[in-house]
Amino acid sequence: MGTKSPGPGWHRFFRTLSKRALLLHGILFFMFIYLPIILIAVYSFNSNPINMMVWKDFTFDWYRTIFGFSAGLTEDTMYVESTDQLIRAIQNSLIVATTTTSIAVVMGTATALAVHRFKFKLQRFYQGLMIMPMIMPDIVLGIALLIFFVGAGIKLSVVTIIIGHCTFLISYVFIIVSARLAGMDNSLEEASADLGANEWVTFRKVTLPLIMPGVIGGALLAFIISMDDLVITYFIAGVDSTTLPVFIYGMIRRGVKPEINAIATLMLLFSFIVASLGLYFRSRKK
Amino acid sequence: MTATVPNSNFVEIRQASKRFAAPEGGTITALDDLSLNVGANEFITLLGPSGCGKTTLLRAISGFEELDAGEIFIDGQPMVGYPPHRRPVNTVFQNYALFPHLSVGNNVGYSLDIAHVAKTERNKRVVNVLDLVGLSGMENRKPSQLSGGQQQRVALARAIINQPKLLLLDEPLSALDRNLRQAMQLELKNLQHELGISFVFVTHDQEEALTMSDRIVVMDGGSIQQIGAPTDIYDRPNNTFVANFVGESNLFHATVSEVSEKFTEAVTDNDIRLTVENCGARTGDKVTILIRPEHLLLQAGGLDEYASLSGTLQQSIFVGTDFQLIVKLTAGGTLKAVIRDSARQAASGLAPGTDITFQYLPSSAHVIPTRAGT
Amino acid sequence: MRPTKRQTLHLSLLLGPVTVFLGIFFIGPLTIMLIYSFLEPGLYGGVEWSFYHHNFGRILGWADGEWEDYNPVYIRIFLQSIELALITVFFSLLVCYPAAYWVSRLPDQFKPFFIFMITLPFFVSLIVRLYAWMLILRPSGFLNTMLELVGFGEKSLDLMFSSTAVIIGMVYVMVPFMFLPIYASLEKLDMSLVDASSDLGANKFQTFRRVIVPLTLPGVVGGSIIVFIPSLGNFVIPDLLGGAKVVMIGNLVEQSFLYARNWPFGSALAMLIMSTVLAFLLIYMTWMSRGQTVENIRG
Numbered sequence: 001m002g003t004k005s006p007g008p009g010w011h012r013f014f015r016t017l018s019k020r021a022l023l024l025h026g027i028l029f030f031m032f033i034y035l036p037i038i039l040i041a042v043y044s045f046n047s048n049p050i051n052m053m054v055w056k057d058f059t060f061d062w063y064r065t066i067f068g069f070s071a072g073l074t075e076d077t078m079y080v081e082s083t084d085q086l087i088r089a090i091q092n093s094l095i096v097a098t099t100t101t102s103i104a105v106v107m108g109t110a111t112a113l114a115v116h117r118f119k120f121k122l123q124r125f126y127q128g129l130m131i132m133p134m135i136m137p138d139i140v141l142g143i144a145l146l147i148f149f150v151g152a153g154i155k156l157s158v159v160t161i162i163i164g165h166c167t168f169l170i171s172y173v174f175i176i177v178s179a180r181l182a183g184m185d186n187s188l189e190e191a192s193a194d195l196g197a198n199e200w201v202t203f204r205k206v207t208l209p210l211i212m213p214g215v216i217g218g219a220l221l222a223f224i225i226s227m228d229d230l231v232i233t234y235f236i237a238g239v240d241s242t243t244l245p246v247f248i249y250g251m252i253r254r255g256v257k258p259e260i261n262a263i264a265t266l267m268l269l270f271s272f273i274v275a276s277l278g279l280y281f282r283s284r285k286k
Numbered sequence: 287m288t289a290t291v292p293n294s295n296f297v298e299i300r301q302a303s304k305r306f307a308a309p310e311g312g313t314i315t316a317l318d319d320l321s322l323n324v325g326a327n328e329f330i331t332l333l334g335p336s337g338c339g340k341t342t343l344l345r346a347i348s349g350f351e352e353l354d355a356g357e358i359f360i361d362g363q364p365m366v367g368y369p370p371h372r373r374p375v376n377t378v379f380q381n382y383a384l385f386p387h388l389s390v391g392n393n394v395g396y397s398l399d400i401a402h403v404a405k406t407e408r409n410k411r412v413v414n415v416l417d418l419v420g421l422s423g424m425e426n427r428k429p430s431q432l433s434g435g436q437q438q439r440v441a442l443a444r445a446i447i448n449q450p451k452l453l454l455l456d457e458p459l460s461a462l463d464r465n466l467r468q469a470m471q472l473e474l475k476n477l478q479h480e481l482g483i484s485f486v487f488v489t490h491d492q493e494e495a496l497t498m499s500d501r502i503v504v505m506d507g508g509s510i511q512q513i514g515a516p517t518d519i520y521d522r523p524n525n526t527f528v529a530n531f532v533g534e535s536n537l538f539h540a541t542v543s544e545v546s547e548k549f550t551e552a553v554t555d556n557d558i559r560l561t562v563e564n565c566g567a568r569t570g571d572k573v574t575i576l577i578r579p580e581h582l583l584l585q586a587g588g589l590d591e592y593a594s595l596s597g598t599l600q601q602s603i604f605v606g607t608d609f610q611l612i613v614k615l616t617a618g619g620t621l622k623a624v625i626r627d628s629a630r631q632a633a634s635g636l637a638p639g640t641d642i643t644f645q646y647l648p649s650s651a652h653v654i655p656t657r658a659g660t
Numbered sequence: 661m662r663p664t665k666r667q668t669l670h671l672s673l674l675l676g677p678v679t680v681f682l683g684i685f686f687i688g689p690l691t692i693m694l695i696y697s698f699l700e701p702g703l704y705g706g707v708e709w710s711f712y713h714h715n716f717g718r719i720l721g722w723a724d725g726e727w728e729d730y731n732p733v734y735i736r737i738f739l740q741s742i743e744l745a746l747i748t749v750f751f752s753l754l755v756c757y758p759a760a761y762w763v764s765r766l767p768d769q770f771k772p773f774f775i776f777m778i779t780l781p782f783f784v785s786l787i788v789r790l791y792a793w794m795l796i797l798r799p800s801g802f803l804n805t806m807l808e809l810v811g812f813g814e815k816s817l818d819l820m821f822s823s824t825a826v827i828i829g830m831v832y833v834m835v836p837f838m839f840l841p842i843y844a845s846l847e848k849l850d851m852s853l854v855d856a857s858s859d860l861g862a863n864k865f866q867t868f869r870r871v872i873v874p875l876t877l878p879g880v881v882g883g884s885i886i887v888f889i890p891s892l893g894n895f896v897i898p899d900l901l902g903g904a905k906v907v908m909i910g911n912l913v914e915q916s917f918l919y920a921r922n923w924p925f926g927s928a929l930a931m932l933i934m935s936t937v938l939a940f941l942l943i944y945m946t947w948m949s950r951g952q953t954v955e956n957i958r959g
Binding site for chain 3: 014018022023025026029030032033034036037039040043054107110111113114118120126129132133135136137138139140141143144145146147148151163164166167170199224227228230231235244245248249252253256260261264267268271272274275279
């Protein structure tokens with residue numbers, strides 16, 4: 001140890017300092033992530049319609065407004081569009097999400113099984129094909145689909161949205177189920193075949209139960225992403241077939257209103273519940 | 287201050303204590319007020335079962351563990367508060383810890399690169415040390431391309447290139463197969479002599495300790511059970527733990543019945559008579575007597591000096607170099623004997639159930655000092 | 661081993677639907693977009709089926725006909741978009757790396773909880789998360805209101821509708837994408853290597869530079885790519901947080917399609933985005949495979 005090297009005191013100080021700094025960064029990080037979200041939720045109960053961030057009173061008014069109950073609000077504080085549109089947007093989102101999830105789960109799982117089980121010439125090609133929608137920027141995919149639908153004369157509707165969502169959600173399911181398959185013990189399937197079961201029975205009784213956590217995980221992920229999708233839906237939704245995110249985007253573009261806080265908070269709640277369910281299932285099945 | 291006499295206090299560990307929180311609650315004492323001196327140019331081994339504190343002690347010396355109490359001095363300098371990178375100590379890790387993204391040459395030269403040693407000098411030293419460990423020309427290989435034995439040598443080379451005052455080795459040979467391990471043991475011993483650096487070697491393998499060490503420190507439960515040269519540890523263990531941990535043992539708890547001019551006789555509770563050389567014990571004293579299996583002889587000759595033990599053969603196990611005989615003593619209790627060399631012939635024909643009498647020299651029996659609780 | 665007839669049948673059953681679906685609704689649209697980028701825009705929207713190179717020409721700045729001067733505005737916007745995307749990657753890295761390091765050093769029982777908490781916002785719609793920042797950054801927003809309370813005067817910080825606001829928004833949205841790959845590579849890091857580095861005389865900075873950074877680089881690069889791609893083609897964030905002041909290439913595409921009704925030009929712009937993304941991916945993959953081949957030589 002040279003004469004110019006710092007003493008033990010300095011080392012202790014530095015060690016504690018770096019630990020504290022790291023902890024501080026961690027705390028700030030979490031605050032950064034959650035503060036905005038908490039703000040929306042908190043201020044959705046703020047009765048101040050003009051200076052939305054200045055707290056006036058606690059109120060449920062905005063929640064009531066969006067569902068059509070204009071509880072004691074005067075004309076100039078009520079900006080929200082018709083509740084019908086909101087309800088329809090929610091309905092469309094749910095229809096799209098459930099249908100997309102069903103299709104994507106079936107096709108994604110099928111592809112994952114095919115790529116995992118069989119060694120065939122085009123294996124690499126299919127793996128690449130599955131990755132492509134995920135690495136493509138949303139906007140490119142969105143306008144490509146728009147051109148396609150309009151060019152083919154297909155009217156933009158819930159169906160086109162479903163198709164659009166499927167194109168990339170199949171990939172998400174594929175990735176998750178593939179990971180699950182890769183971690184699975186192949187000898188179980190072989191044992192089943194050895195005991196006389198044909199492929200379908202083996203799949204039903206052995207493979208499927210084993211990959212079920214992956215399938216469920218993929219389904220939940222696809223559901224959430226479909227519910228939340230903005231960009232692609234923005235381009236391929238028809239006039240009558242807005243989904244919730246696109247509807248809100250439209251609302252925001254026309255001006256910031258307290259009702260949006262209420263809708264946003266409800267969406268937050270919904271996402272949290274679904275995500276927690278997903279976590280619950282994943283930890284249980286392990 | 288250059289000492290002309292070899293510095294026997296090159297490393298001083300004074301009353302080191304360390305406690306950890308146990309997962310179930312409470313604390314585990316890893317080091318219990320432990321004091322130890324290591325000499326310059328000495329090969330010393332910390333030997334003990336898992337959890338005895340040997341690795342904790344090693345990490346305390348290298349700076350990865352901070353002691354709750356006690357101090358460590360290296361070459362007269364206190365180490366308290368100094369992190370690992372500031373201590374003149376290098377470690378060979380159990381899993382080698384070779385940097386996978388660096389070549390062998392860059393792994394070995396790492397400490398020189400950190401110290402900004404000039405390139406030509408640095409490269410020269412890397413080549414030299416690789417020659418020393420028998421890996422000439424491997425500078426550009428990656429660790430993943432090497433065998434276990436080769437990786438071990440790289441770890442060694444990396445740790446000695448900077449000429450540390452002390453080298454710590456944390457069970458470095460445990461991952462190697464038997465033959466390779468034995469070859470490496472000799473190489474390490476020779477290396478230590480050549481380098482003149484003190485080696486502190488940690489292992490749970492008593493054979494390894496006996497082979498390589500100048501001195502062995504037998505540890506258990508965070509404290510030192512015995513320190514000594516390998517022959518001392520083996521022939522004259524201080525307590526039953528050391529007797530059992532190092533080598534095989536036949537232990538008898540007996541009371542001294544008669545002290546004569548040369549020999550002392552003691553009797554166990556179940557009437558086994560044992561003869562040992564006089565050791566200062568008086569009639570009525572309780573003693574523990576150790577007879578190593580290899581000191582029990584079949585038909586040594588009818589000289590008066592030999593005492594004997596008799597029983598019935600229960601099992602005869604052939605292990606290549608010797609026969610291991612498990613014998614049930616007439617008076618009760620089990621004896622283990624190891625028969626080698628010329629007596630093997632006699633041993634090979636023995637069948638279970640045969641009556642056997644062993645003979646032993648009283649001088650080969652060792653009286654373990656009886657401490658409270660041993 | 662050549663597949664049996666039975667296997668081929670099963671394979672076709674499994675892969676058939678996907679192939680058809682993606683072929684029609686994924687490959688197809690992209691191909692048409694490629695074609696459109698070379699077509700001439702019709703007078704009232706729609707297209708003329710004739711080869712028209714001026715779309716790309718216009719992007720590069722060249723005029724279409726005598727009444728347009730050389731105007732590199734599109735190239736400029738494109739380069740600014742790349743710049744904003746790179747800045748976003750940089751700040752995401754700055755924000756996420758220490759946080760990922762901190763979580764990876766926590767006791768094992770806490771880690772799943774923290775990972776869940778960090779990924780949870782990912783499940784909330786983009787629009788909600790962006791709206792939150794609108795509320796914060798507006799002149800009458802949360803930030804200014806708080807500053808007012810502390811005594812800074814009314815509406816002191818004018819962050820809204822600036823590239824700063826856009827970057828904040830993009831970093832906020834991209835954090836889960838940057839965090840997870842970095843965290844994964846930190847988890848894989850063998851701590852005994854950090855100990856070995858210390859043991860050999862390296863202080864914390866040296867250990868970080870020589871051991872931790874190289875070994876977590878795959879995670880960093882992976883995360884950067886995952887963040888760069890959506891950042892480049894983004895239009896929602898510049899629209900809401902940047903307004904008219906911040907125009908990214910995504911905005912141009914949106915305008916071309918929904919307002920200017922010049923689909924060929926919009927397609928050309930989209931092709932530009934896509935080629936940039938593919939170029940970066942290609943670089944990434946060659947870099948990755950180069951590292952692999954060195955590792956795979958068995959001595």
